[in-house]
Amino acid sequence: MTHSFFQPPELTRYALRNLRAPECLVQAGTLPAENGLVGIDLLIDDGRLSAIEPAGTLPAELGPDLDASMVLPGMLDLHTHLDKGHIWPRRQNPTGDGAGAGMATQQDREANWNAQDVARRMEFGLKTAYARGVVAIRTHLDSLAPQAAISFPVFRQMRERWAGRIDLQASSIAPVDIFLTDEGRQLADIVAESGGRLGFVTKSTSHPREPVPPMLDEALGRVFALARERGLDLDLHVDESTDPRACSLIRIARGAVTHDFPGRILCGHVTALALQTDEVIDQTLDACVEAGIDVVSLPTVNMYLQDRSQNDRTPRWRGVTVLHEMKARGMRVAVAGDNCRDPFYAYGDHDMLDTYTQAVKILHLDHPLSDWIRAATETPAAIMGLDRGVLRAGAGADLIVLKARSYSEMLARHQFDRCVIRAGRAIDTRLPDYRDLDDLMNK
Known part of the structure; x- marks a missing residue:
């Protein structure tokens, strides 16, 4: 359905483990950074980010290990x-x-x-x-x-x-x-x-x-x-x-x-x-x-x-x-x-x-x-004037998860298989068909 490289759990409460995020966008205290990224686990509960922990902190049974995939807030x-x-x-x-x-x-x-x-x-x-x-x-x-x-x-x-x-x-x-x-x-x-x-x-x-x-x-x-x-x-x-x-x-x-x-x-x-x-x-x-x-x-x-x-x-x-x-x-x-x-x-x-x-x-x-x-x-x-654009506990779980593990991988290749999560749920990332506008264009 989503055309993304992974599908998050269909649960109200779950974790995404072993992610990397831009250090400047993570509001969770001091975390060790490498090449501008920090390793984090995210706990999602009822559509919101309920916790941001250092990578490897949350139990494996809560959700998938994403092998250092990058996560961004909605843009x-x-x-x-x-x-x-x-x-x-x-x-x-x-x-x-x-x-x-x-x-x-x-x-x-x-x-x-x-x-x-x-x-x-x-x-x-x-x-x-x-x-x-x-x-x-x-x-x-x-x-x-x-x-x-x-x-x-x-x-x-x-x-x-x-x-x-x-x-x-x-x-x-x-x-x-x-x-x-x-x-x-x-x-x-x-x-x-x-x-x-x-x-x-x-x-x-x-x-x-x-x-x-x-x-x-x-x-x-x-x-x-x-x-x-x-x-x-x-x-x-x-x-x-x-x-x-x-x-x-x-x-x-x-x-x-x-x-x-x-x-x-x-x-x-x-x-x-x-x-x-x-x-x-x-x-x-x-x-x-x-x-x-x-x-x-x-x-x-x-x-x-x-x-x-x-x-x-x-x-x-x-x-x-x-x-x-x-x-x-x-x-x-x-x-x-x-x-x-x-x-x-x-x-x-x-x-x-x-x-x-x-x-x-x-x-x-x-x-x-x-x-x-x-x-x-x-x-x-x-x-x-919006409360958007950062990763912090209490914010809405509106995320973009990329297969890319670093800025280099993200910037070098189109991220067509990204997973888009809104209020904790993966959305359908199929794009509307240009044919949908054909009747407007034939004028």
């Missing part, structure tokens, strides 16, 4: 786009770059994104993420009118439908200049009604070619006011560009301090920062630390979109931000999956273990691996 996808997902078969990106993605998505949205279409594709994405061991997702929802009034009610239905399986959060996304109009106020009301985060992209409809829109500071002031009035946090698409003149991040950080904004601010992408001078990077990170800004990098999607050419030129850079420098400053940083099988990314499968694995290679999150696994587990959980 979190802090930044994705479930409303866009899986439209690639009917609306491909003609150029493979950001401009082509925006054009193709707009065309598909205007032609097809009714409530049923959005709901069907979101459900497909959630089924896939669930089978991969993802326990929480924050999705951005395209929010230019009239789409916000369509997609946010669908999101609310999905959040209720998936409660207890995947914790769902939402953020709006629209050009920043709409917040200078009544549409921005209306959007803030929809977001507040939905318990979401107010979001925008640092581009404008009136000045689409400007790396920093001339009305940015005015629009930021309006966003801070709308969010403060409604008690909303912010989740923003910032400087997703190959143009080093795109320097909105420092303006957002300084604006948050100037306006004494009380909420949290998460900024996604900020790829242009990596193309700026060391002096500008230092100034920007100083401002971000002062404002308490968190950052999420979307390495697979930005590497796909950015520095792409139509004349057989090899891309020259990776399209990622300065995550190492941010983490060294004490900023909370995460990686996430972003788009999946849509014009912004032709690939992907809502698999945060794969996203982390690719992030290690793209961003050099290794030598040493250190505690970077937190960027897909504990850190996004903290940013989302």
Whole structure:
């Protein structure tokens, strides 16, 4: 049923013995570590982790010896786009770059994104993420009118439908200049009604070619006011560009301090920062630390979109931000999956273990691996305000068990035979069939 390498006992109380887990994710006192992993036994009782003991402690009769297999807490996808997902078969990106993605998505949205279409594709994405061991997702929802009034009610239905399986959060996304109009106020009301985060992209409809829109500071002031009035946090698409003149991040950080904004601010992408001078990077990170800004990098999607050419030129850079420098400053940083099988990314499968694995290679999150696994587990959980992403007694038994015995084995080979445990029970890890969406694609 599960397609996994082992099947845990069908009991309310049982043990998984002789496991290895990332030391940074285990909250069980001091345990001896080797290559960043600790050996543990887990006792599962009525869907929760009732005890974490050193490997070899729990009696053999309680459960199987897993021969040093790795165990992870359920993973979190802090930044994705479930409303866009899986439209690639009917609306491909003609150029493979950001401009082509925006054009193709707009065309598909205007032609097809009714409530049923959005709901069907979101459900497909959630089924896939669930089978991969993802326990929480924050999705951005395209929010230019009239789409916000369509997609946010669908999101609310999905959040209720998936409660207890995947914790769902939402953020709006629209050009920043709409917040200078009544549409921005209306959007803030929809977001507040939905318990979401107010979001925008640092581009404008009136000045689409400007790396920093001339009305940015005015629009930021309006966003801070709308969010403060409604008690909303912010989740923003910032400087997703190959143009080093795109320097909105420092303006957002300084604006948050100037306006004494009380909420949290998460900024996604900020790829242009990596193309700026060391002096500008230092100034920007100083401002971000002062404002308490968190950052999420979307390495697979930005590497796909950015520095792409139509004349057989090899891309020259990776399209990622300065995550190492941010983490060294004490900023909370995460990686996430972003788009999946849509014009912004032709690939992907809502698999945060794969996203982390690719992030290690793209961003050099290794030598040493250190505690970077937190960027897909504990850190996004903290940013989302969820009690997730760690292994501790009393937490829900939501686990991913891998046949791999080490980081090397985990990162070298796709873990297709993972065992996903939710509330102490192994789930069916078979993925939904793409054919399930064929009737939506044949339009």
